[in-house]
Amino acid sequence: MKRVLFSMVLLLVASFTFAQEKNVKEAKSIANGVNPDFAKAEELINQALTNPETKDNAETWDVAGLIQRKRSEKEMENAYLRKPYDTLQVYNSALNMCKFYFKCDELAQIPNEKGKIKNKYRKSNSATILAERGNLINGGIQFFNLASQKEGDAANEDNKKALDFFATYIDIAINPMFEKENLLQTDTVLPQIAYYASLAAAKMEDYPSILKYAPYAQDDKEVGKYAMEFISTALKAEGDTVKWIASLKEGIQKYPEHSFFFGHLIDYYSNNNKYDEAMQFADDMLAKDPNNTFYLYVKGYLYHNMKDYDKAIEFYKKTIEVDPNYAEAYSNLGLIYCLQAQDFSEKATTDINDPKYK
Structure with missing residues (x-):
């Protein structure tokens, strides 16, 4: 049965x-x-x-x-x-x-039972x-x-x-x-498509997809810097600080004229009170490009945060000398003057009977 x-x-x-x-x-x-x-x-x-x-x-x-x-x-x-x-x-x-x-x-x-591959x-x-x-x-x-x-x-x-x-x-x-x-070497369109894939992923905050596809665009002359922006943003969003900082440094080396990487790296150092590292990086970048207004401005910004106002004024003025239309430098310069005036006012005596009062 x-x-x-x-x-x-x-x-x-x-x-x-x-x-x-x-x-x-x-x-x-x-x-x-x-x-x-x-x-x-x-x-x-x-x-x-x-x-x-x-x-x-x-x-x-x-x-x-x-x-x-x-x-x-x-x-x-x-x-x-x-x-x-x-x-x-x-x-x-x-x-x-x-x-x-x-x-x-x-x-x-x-492979078949004999270990051979017959892919027709x-x-x-x-x-x-x-x-x-x-x-x-x-x-x-x-x-x-x-x-x-x-x-x-x-x-x-x-x-x-x-x-x-x-x-x-x-x-x-x-x-x-x-x-x-x-195709990775012969397809000249592929980096552009990788950039668009990353852009679509970024709009959805799909960070794994960004990290998968953006690297195929990072060497492209037109969109490479933006692809690396996506990579850095994704790494930061995923909480991988070590790789995020490394990506910012790589971006600076590959696209030094693109302020995103340098600006975010300096912000990281500044926000974590790592001013010595930030200043060293700013000096290294200025050594390569002494008249770069962004680098000059950043150095003034660092001194500003360190409350070394005289040095901050010096570099804000250097920024303005190179680019008279650099609005942020004017704004921060004015802010420092206000802070100095306020500090002077607080220290000055208002007692008319004080011998120092004239």
């Missing part, structure tokens, strides 16, 4: 597995048809993607990617024929296709992904712009989608599928 029951269980499992494999084949057939019912194809493949019998098969994920590719092609065909088409569907299909093909490749790279999907799927990268950029821009027109949760939702597109574009460059392409 037990043997009969066991046989029945085996038959049921085999039947269920066959049903899921049939779903994969049917979904593929529908996608490749002349008038494909993509909703039906997606319904079938989604069952297979979550079923234990088929979710770990590379073929399942390859078909899932194929369906998205065919959906995109159909929309582009409609556009060519001047029929109504869904631009967002094209972008979303490109995004989903990339993710499905990533998973397909990951599973296909698992990589060549064709990698070429398809490379051809669709432009739609990842377009999709990211679309949702980023939509987010800028909204507030609160609605804006965050679109920023999250924008980040997903931009991040996937960068993930392509670091995926083993594209190792031979050397």
Whole structure:
């Protein structure tokens, strides 16, 4: 009796597995048809993607990617024929296709029982992904712009989608599928996309994503300094003071003309009464650029906080000599004069009978 029951269980499992494999084949057939019912194809493949019998098969994920590719092609065909088409569907299909093909490749790279890897999907799927990268950029821009027109949760939702597109574009460059392409060195657009990924993440205060993607933009001549700003801000927000200070110092060395790093580092030293370290850093920077108004101003600011007013006046005046329009230097100079006048007034006697009173 037990043997009969066991046989029945085996038959049921085999039947269920066959049903899921049939779903994969049917979904593929529908996608490749002349008038494909993509909703039906997606319904079938989604069952297979979550079923234990088929979710770990590379073929399942390859078909899932194929369906998205065919959906995109159909929309582009409609556009060519001047029929109504869904631009967002094209972008979303490109995004989903990339993710499905990533998973397909990951599973296909698992060695078989003989220890050999037979990945029949990589060549064709990698070429398809490379051809669709432009739609990842377009999709990211679309949702980023939509987010800028909204507030609160609605804006965050679109920023999250924008980040997903931009991040996937960068993930392509670091995926083993594209190792031979050397995209980190050859793709001149990638640093800009990494910056936009960081910007979208910053709007949501998604600091882990900033720390993951901003480094790919930090050497770019146009946006590198801003990417490093994001990194520093994220490290501070996560409470990693050691790495935060290190990032500020790195930013100063890489982008000395960008005041963000120097200003925040000096603020840190000043707020923690580390004036000797702050002054040494200010001196080092002035040695490299003696007429830099910001560095001159900062040195005056440090003396100001140390209550060495004569030295503060000296460097505020030097700042004004280099830049007569440096408003903060004038403001602080005036403040010091007021403090000195107040101090003098308090020390001066007002007793008319005092011999010192004249």
